[in-house]
Amino acid sequence: MGSKYSLVALFLLLLHPVVLSGPTNGIIRVGLKKNKILKRHTDEVGATLRDENSDDISNIRLKNYMNAQYFGQISIGTPPQKFSVIFDTGSSNLWVPSSKFLPLIYAGSSAEIHYGTGQISGFFSQDHVKVGDLNVYDQDFIEATREPSLTFLAAKFDGILGLGFQEISVGNAAPIWYNMLNQQLVAQPVFSFWLNRKTDEEQGGEIVFGGVDSDHYKGVHTYVPVTHKGYWQIEIGDVQIDGETTGFCAAKCSAIVDSGTSLLAGPTGVIAQINHAIGAVGVVSQECKAVVAQYGKVILDKLMNKALPQQICSQIGLCTFDGTQGVSKGIQSVVDKNIKKTSYSWNDAGCTACEMAVVWIKNRLRLNETEDQILDYANSLCDMVPNPNGESVVECSTLSEMPNVSFTIGGKVFELSPEQYILKVGKGATAQCISGFIALDIAPPRGPLWILGDIFMGRYHTVFDYGNMKVGFAESA
Secondary structure, three states: OOOOOOOOOHHHOOOOOOOOOOOOOOOEEEEEEEEOOOOEEEOOOOOEEEOOOOOOOEEEEEEEEOOOEEEEEEEEOOOOEEEEEEEEOOOOOEEEEOOOOOOOOOOOOEEEEEEOOEEEEEEEEEEEEEEOOEEEEEEEEEEEEEOOOHHHHHOOOOEEEEOOOHHHOHHHOOOHHHHHHHOOOOOOOEEEEEEOOOOOOOEEEEEEEOOOOHHHEEEEEEEEEOOEEOOEEEEEOOEEEOOEEOOOOOOOEEEEEOOOOOOEEEOHHHHHHHHHHHOOEOEOOHHHHHHHHHHHHHHHHHHHOOOOHHHHHHHOOOOOOOOOOOOOOOEEEEOOOOHHHOEEEEOOHHHHHHHHHHHHHHHHHOOOOOHHHHHHHHHHHHOOEOOOOOOOEEOHHHHHHOOOEEEEEOOEEEEEOHHHHEEEEOOHHHOEEEEOEEEOOOOOOOOOEEEEOHHHHHHEEEEEEOOOOEEEEEEEO
């Protein structure tokens, strides 16, 4: 599941159960209902997807809490018990609270899952699960007996329904999507998300299992292949601010498409550039300022002499990673199968600061600026480093002056306007505006890694094509 960062408790709280619509044979619709508190179609490669009028598509309506989390209702057991769950493409297990809410340990069947801002533990069970009008038989799931983090204790949702791959499933339990396919409950191995970002509308969005809803997007989808099974991981290209490259991902980056993450996460260096451009308040990094003051001219000279950017920080002794092997000196990681369970200890912040400075300086060299201009720009970014423990704030009155931010996927530019990447909490003089961009650093070789969460998926209708191992994006309608 995506990292759920606290946004004035915004990302911690989800409200209300959901009403299911009644579909038919083989397609489920999961509708998303918005909480105001805050025919056939062919894609460009010729694949035919069933639309909402088909007899074998089902849906589930979702609720939306402040454009930050989307959740819908399922039921488990006989007689059925209803649960509100996050439909999360960034994890693979189904878990709900157990009636045995005690620190019980069952030999051979205990389970523990760590997420970005919380964890749960419990034991495995098996029962029938109803999603929309689909009855999934003998589904393995976790009964959570402990939810110790504030994220889950304060939340109004009950649990998580993972839609990732079995490769990252705790206990190697088959995800519910796999059982839908194995039990031939859906017509096509495809599910799609529409997340409604219009706060004045009751319906918060919809998931369609088995196809797509043609009313929820415009034009055709741009598809890119899944590059690594586990998460729905894809490759993205250049990240731009008002059409100007940031210097990141021009040579490609990896990204996870994650409905369980509220914001849009990326490497600290580029998030600092974006937040600087939109006027977001960050934190001053003294390590960063020291690196720029002491090594900025050295980095600049090396870049002008055509040194490989990824090797500069090791050449000047701040990192041990040389761009081809090893890891950064300042990073010690404890990693299991799930990146969401990764923790990093930054023992040498100078290495991280150096890596950011190299990219910033390289990017400004492209603009033919003077040495003083380049180093002043890098130093100013050191004053705006994103807070690793939370979000960055902007002035609500400046939205019209902020730039667009775009991502290149499959050769096409996907743009986000300020209205789409800023989350506004509250009204009037007490309103607070939050940058939708947050820092997340994953070390090579798995990183750098982006997480395209609800900020992105709300702007672009998303198709998860399991049969062809690809993900498609089209403008939401």
